[in-house]
Amino acid sequence: MKNLKFLFVSILLVFVATTSCESDEDTDLGAAIEAPSGLDVIFNITQDNSGLVTISPSGVNVSSFEVFFADGTGESEVLALGQNAERMYAEGSYPVRVVATNLNGDTTELTKNLDVSFRAPENLVITVTESSVSNFGVSVSATADFETAFEVTFGEDPALAPVAFMEGDTVDYDYNGTGTYTITVTALSGGAATTETTEVVMIVDPVSLPLDFESTTLNYNLINFESAVSIIANPDISSGNDSASVVSIEKTGTQTFGGVVVPLSAPIDFSGPQNLRMKTWSPMPVGTKVTIKLENVDGSIASADYEAFTTVSSEWETLFFDTAGLDTTQPFSRFVVFFDLGAAPTGDVNYFDDIELAEGPPILLPLDFEDPNRIYNIGTNNGGFSIVANPVPDVVNSSSTVLQFDRNATGPNNFALVAIVVDQPVVFNSNTSFTLKVYSPRAGLPVWLKVERIGNGGLFQEVTSVTTTVANGWEELTFNSFTGNTTNDLRNIVIFFDPLQATSAPETIYIDDLIKIN
Numbered sequence: 001m002k003n004l005k006f007l008f009v010s011i012l013l014v015f016v017a018t019t020s021c022e023s024d025e026d027t028d029l030g031a032a033i034e035a036p037s038g039l040d041v042i043f044n045i046t047q048d049n050s051g052l053v054t055i056s057p058s059g060v061n062v063s064s065f066e067v068f069f070a071d072g073t074g075e076s077e078v079l080a081l082g083q084n085a086e087r088m089y090a091e092g093s094y095p096v097r098v099v100a101t102n103l104n105g106d107t108t109e110l111t112k113n114l115d116v117s118f119r120a121p122e123n124l125v126i127t128v129t130e131s132s133v134s135n136f137g138v139s140v141s142a143t144a145d146f147e148t149a150f151e152v153t154f155g156e157d158p159a160l161a162p163v164a165f166m167e168g169d170t171v172d173y174d175y176n177g178t179g180t181y182t183i184t185v186t187a188l189s190g191g192a193a194t195t196e197t198t199e200v201v202m203i204v205d206p207v208s209l210p211l212d213f214e215s216t217t218l219n220y221n222l223i224n225f226e227s228a229v230s231i232i233a234n235p236d237i238s239s240g241n242d243s244a245s246v247v248s249i250e251k252t253g254t255q256t257f258g259g260v261v262v263p264l265s266a267p268i269d270f271s272g273p274q275n276l277r278m279k280t281w282s283p284m285p286v287g288t289k290v291t292i293k294l295e296n297v298d299g300s301i302a303s304a305d306y307e308a309f310t311t312v313s314s315e316w317e318t319l320f321f322d323t324a325g326l327d328t329t330q331p332f333s334r335f336v337v338f339f340d341l342g343a344a345p346t347g348d349v350n351y352f353d354d355i356e357l358a359e360g361p362p363i364l365l366p367l368d369f370e371d372p373n374r375i376y377n378i379g380t381n382n383g384g385f386s387i388v389a390n391p392v393p394d395v396v397n398s399s400s401t402v403l404q405f406d407r408n409a410t411g412p413n414n415f416a417l418v419a420i421v422v423d424q425p426v427v428f429n430s431n432t433s434f435t436l437k438v439y440s441p442r443a444g445l446p447v448w449l450k451v452e453r454i455g456n457g458g459l460f461q462e463v464t465s466v467t468t469t470v471a472n473g474w475e476e477l478t479f480n481s482f483t484g485n486t487t488n489d490l491r492n493i494v495i496f497f498d499p500l501q502a503t504s505a506p507e508t509i510y511i512d513d514l515i516k517i518n
Contacts, residue, residue, distance in 0.1 A: 036062045036100035036108040043096075049118040049146045049189045051091070056084040057098045059108070068097040070114075089116045091191030121147035121187035121195040128183055128199050135205050135215075136175040140183060143167055148190040155181035162186070175203045177217060206265035210356035213245045226258035227251050235351065239427045240316030241279050246353040249337070251345035258345060259338040261295070262355070268294070270328035273357040276306065276321040281351040282339060283314045290352075291341045292321050294332035301330050305341075318354075318423070320361035322373065362423040366515040367493075369401045382416040383407040383497075391510065396474035397437045402512040405497065412502045418511075419494045426451050428461050428487040431518040433480035436495070439510035440468040448496035449479045457494075459486040464496075474510075 037060050044054040057065040057079065067085050068076040071094055077085045094116070099109040124144040131137025142150045144167070151162035154173045165171050175181065180202050187195045205218040213220060213231050222229050228250045234243050251258030282288050288310045294303040303326055308319035339350040360375040369387050378385055388404045390397065407416045434449060445468040452460035461484035466477045497509055 033102055033104050033106075034061050035106040036060065036102050039098060039100055039108055039110040041067075041096065041098050041110065041112050043112075043114050045116060047119070047146070049121070049148050049191070051089045051116060051118075051190060053087050053089050053114065053116065054084050055087065055096065055114075057100070059100045061102045062100040063103050064101050066099045066101070068099070070094045070096050089114070091116050091118050116191075118148075118189035118191035118193050119146050120193035121145060121189055124185070124187045124195045124197050126183070126185040126197055126199060128201060131172065131174070134174050136177070136203050137172060138175075138183070138201060138203075139170050139172050140185065141165075141168075141170045142185050142187065144187040144195065146189060147187040147195075149188045151186045151188065153184045155183055178203050178205055204265075207263060208265055209268060210354060211262065211264075212243060212354050213247055214243060221263050222247065223261035223263070224249075224259075225261070226253050226255040227260060229260045234353075236281060236314075236316060238316055239424055240318075241281070241353055243279075243353050246279075246281075246351045247337075248349055248351055249339060250347070250349045251339070253345065256342050256344055257338065259291075259336055259341070261299075262335040262337065263297075264333045264335075267296075267331040267333045268357070270326075270357075273359045274326060274328055275323050275358055275360065276355065277318055277358040277362060278321070278337075278355045279316055279318050279353045280310065280339075281314070281316045282310050282348070284310070284340060284346070284348050284350070286310055286313055288340055289342075290319055291338040293336045294326070294330075295334050295336060296331050297333050299334075301332075302336075303327070303330075303332065318362040318364070320358070320373065363420070364422055364424050365426065366513060367420060367422075368399060368513050369403050370399065377421040379419045380405070380417065381419075382410050382414045383418070385418050390512070392439060392472075392474065394474055396476060397439070397512055399437075399512050402437075402439075402510045405509045405511065407497055407503065407507050407509060409503050409506050413500055414502070415496060415499045417494055417496045417499065419492055421454065422491050422493060424491070425488070426461075426490045426493070426516065428482060428484075428490070429518065432461075432482060433478060433517045434463075435513070435515045435517065436477050436479065437474055437512045438468055438477055439472075439474045440470070441472060441507050441509070443469050443471045445509070446496075446498050446500070447477060448494075448499060450494040450496070451490045452492045452494060453486065453489050454492050457492075459488075459490075460484045461487065461490060474512075476513075 039059040042056045046052040055067055062081055065079045066076050069087050071089060079085060094114040095111050096114045097111045099107055101107050121144040126142045129139045131139060140152050150165050152171055153162050156175055163171050182198050182200050184198045205215055230248050231245055232248045234246045249260055276292060280290055289307055291305050291307050293305045306321040306323055308321050311317060337352055360373045363376055384406050386404045387401060390399050390402045405418050438447060447466050448464045450460055450462040461482040463479040463482055466479055
């Protein structure tokens with residue numbers, strides 16, 4: 001027992017002695033620490049006019065720094081030795097204060113002015129392009145180095161505020177009239193420094209295709225010969241032509257070749273379609289000849305005559321002129337239009353409008369698939385289509401050409417369909433009906449007819465209750481009592497084949513002669 005007590009006392013004494021020794025050493029080290037000195041702060045301003053500043057304090061005998069940003073926020077940041085702070089500044093001068101602290105809590109501080117000034121933007125390049133949707137429109141974009149944003153004015157209205165935009169943006173502007181205007185683009189630095197450049201643009205209203213005679217600022221310079229010609233209000237606004245303005249022409253005198261020259265501002269671009277379409281209205285008998293030919297600017301080079309024949313009287317229709325053989329390398333820049341060329345004047349007043357280049361004739365009702373020049377815009381679902389020779393002509397349908405729809409074997413709710421876009425909106429009233437010739441491999445095939453707005457199938461007129469009664473033979477179905485939620489701008493004709501039921505095997509269906517009644 002005595003030995004144990006002695007050992008315990010010895011250990012206790014050693015512990016106390018050791019503790020006492022360490023305490024003395026700490027007191028000596030604290031007394032040796034000097035106050036912070038040699039303070040400095042370096043400002044590194046990012047050279048992109050963003051205002052980002054890196055603040056790097058330094059000093060001797062420092063354990064931490066507190067940086068007071070002096071930017072009006074009252075904010076500061078504590079940094080360990082070797083750390084730095086980042087801060088966004090506007091252009092200006094700022095008395096940044098740095099307080100250094102040592103391990104004893106002693107402090108020393110330094111105030112140093114931070115001067116932030118942005119460099120003027122460099123390499124400013126502006127791009128001005130013609131609008132794709134307006135003869136009076138332009139689109140402006142810009143790039144530059146060291147810019148933070150851009151502003152643009154268009155030189156038309158001095159009271160109009162500049163439009164701000166960023167690099168990568170495009171600003172569109174439509175002028176109110178023709179003229180010469182100065183577009184000014186200013187590159188901003190984020191501060192007072194700016195860089196500016198200008199570009200002069202001439203806004204003109206060119207006479208070019210498609211030609212609709214609707215401009216109120218343009219002089220079309222129509223040249224009449226042996227005729228009376230003028231641009232007038234459309235005398236028969238209808239689904240065939242809802243334009244406000246058209247050209248009126250009447251042969252006068254005794255000559256048979258009365259017509260009109262329609263000049264263009266530049267030669268026709270034949271890099272795309274090369275055939276022509278034009279809307280006409282004539283009170284003359286069905287089959288009246290309408291002639292177009294092309295000439296260069298002075299008429300010294302002329303094409304052959306291209307002819308089309310009216311199919312209605314006292315109604316608007318779109319005629320197609322097949323220009324096969326046309327030398328498209330010639331600088332043709334004007335049209336010559338004749339009605340009833342070669343026949344004596346009759347006193348009839350004819351009208352024309354909307355001259356355009358086109359691949360083929362317009363796609364219009366009725367749809368009979370007989371014209372090989374027509375280029376159809378057709379889509380399908382759960383099947384494919386082709387325009388083929390009538391496989392089974394009979395008394396119901398003796399047409400030469402029909403549309404074939406090959407329906408896949410599908411599950412229910414398959415919505416097998418063919419959709420055909422027409423160029424002229426289908427007009428509906430309370431009495432509108434359609435007939436359609438159908439050749440089905442089975443009786444009892446439900447056929448739906450829907451006419452909808454392009455791009456929005458939720459706006460439509462539709463009939464869903466017509467069913468075939470003949471297998472392997474042509475029959476004519478009638479669609480009436482349409483239901484829907486609009487009668488405007490309906491150009492997508494959709495025909496469904498048994499859309500709710502499954503078929504275990506593929507089947508081929510033919511359709512022809514879609515005719516609108518009323």
